[in-house]
Amino acid sequence: MLSAVNADGSTPNGARTDEIVREGARRMLWPPRSRPRSTHMAELAGQWDGDGRRLVVRNGYHQPRQVTTVGGTVEVKAPRVNDKRVDEVTGERKRFSSAILPAWCRKSPKVSEGLPLLCLQGLSSVDFVPVLEQFLGSSAGLSPATVTRLTQQWQALNKIIGDVDELPAFYDFPAEHWIHLRPSNPIESTSATVRFRTKITKVAKVAGSPAAALAMVFKLVESAQARWRAVNTPHLVALVRAGTRFERGHLVERAEAVTA
Template identity: 40%
Template sequence: MIIGVTEHGHKELVAVEDGHRESEASWRELLTGLRERGLDNAPKLAVGDGALGFWKALSKVFPDTRHQRCWVHKTANVLDKLPKSVQPKVKSDLHEIYLAETRDGAHKAFDSTLRRFRDKYPKAMENLEKDRDELLAFYDFPAAHWIHLRTTNPIESTFATVRLRTKRSRSCGNRDTTLSMVFKLLQSAQKRWKRIKGFNQLKLVVNNVQFRDGERVDDQSGRDAA
């Protein structure tokens, strides 16, 4: 399932297909279908969880698209490798990273977390550190968009409803019937999706206006010069 955003800031269902266990081939088929349907310009940023198949396929179909890893999924993955008694402390540290006002601030918080927990919990910190750049890509986009770019929650919350419905239905029929039911459920959910903040800045992103720490680079340089 892929969600996009219109020029007026409305989230819109772009594609949904069944696939084989998040495989690269399945994702590549879906993404290639988008390009063939008219998505000629590569998306500026894609937000997703740790599904390797998606990122591999994206790099082949839209090689210019930046990668942003979902902080909700990353937090869950890191905490899963920790004793419950330590999880609140690490979770608080992770909040300090992605809520930092600047990329430099995020890196400092990142380094602090690694120093604090790496010796005792190497697997958890390795899981965090390996996606460092992809976790902080959102800093190169408008600050108003950050809340939307740090997570895939719109997809996850929508699919929770879909999973609940399919479990209750038990037997959903054949492949086409199941896919049609999922599509209709997603269409219905789409009506409740909230408009993104700062949608008026989407045009700037599409037109390759550069941002640093959430602010336009030309605006920042103008203040620095003053």
């Protein structure tokens, strides 16, 4: 992380402001960070093993680690507990986990929430590290992969919103056919069968022309469909092809819509 210095190498007075803030945050975190351990041990103080020793005792602190907050990167140490109790279901030793500083925590939730917002402002994921390390430090745990992971839920939401008209389209077909219409990619399932066979038989080279290759592909599909599962209620296919109206999977015999 870069720092501003004077021409003679001294540090401006204002440059220590961030350091003071981070040190204050670190000191304020110290009592709350140890409080869950004290509470946890107080609740289990009456549990002893067969030799008269406590099953749950203090075990110092974990190695220091950097936690990125909106005020910068702070070095903290999480408390450790030596818990000799065994889970009756899994047979594994129970573990103490601090609610304030979990083992996986490297960034505060506010930092994680803010990263996707920068994407909306046009900041490329590859630019996050050089830009934000000036504010949060070079060891803040920021990377293009981190930003991509944090924006995945937005990408999923955009997929749903973008295809809002297509997603419920199967309601306009017979309910008996929904099981055939709702695979993630039914067209790709058919194409995979043809692609595998054309690669083995080298249809493009053997056919000699696009028209002949298309005819051979059609025959491959015909051959493959012998092992396909038949459509449920096949007599309804003729109604669908004739343009018969279905609502919520039910046949509409009159002009009025079928009520729920």
